[in-house]
Amino acid sequence: MGSPLWRRTSLGWLAALGLWLTVSSPAHAYFRVINDTPNVIQIAIGYVTSQGWVTEGWFRIPARGDQYLTNQLMARYYYVHVINEYGSEWPGDHYFCVDDKSFKIEHGPRYVDKDADFCGRNGHRRAQFTEIDTGEQKFWNLRVEEISETAGKRR
DSSP, rough: OOOOOHHHHHHHHHHHHHHHHHHHSSSSSSSEEEEOSOOOOOEEEEEETTHHHHEEEEEEEEETOEEESSSSSOOSEEEEEEEETOOOOOOEEEEEEESSEEEEEETTTOOOOOTTHHHHHOOOEEEEEEEEOOTHHHHHHHHHHHOOSSSHHHH
């Protein structure tokens, strides 16, 4: 004799909910940005892979919102470029290429951020990035506070 329809339906919904929670939850390692400002921000990140330097963006994070930028930390050092909806930016000591629309730029293994013309020669623009040392942690939360304050504060 089969189980009642309501029991099979309930178990189906529970299984679907469990799958949704598993898929929507971050993996066991991540780089997460928390926007503690009253403004929408856009984030571009830079990191190094076995093939060389990569920058990608734009990640749009609503005011008082957060977003997981990676589901695994691929490097110890990440570089972030943060800009709010009014054009204010975090200062930075490192330069990478960005585009005005969504992008993923593979700079290659020989990229040197001191080459001021590299981005323009390759159809991109140059932007300042702040270095974030994750200390080889598995989880990293970057809290963005007012952009005029010190960048890269971790909590």
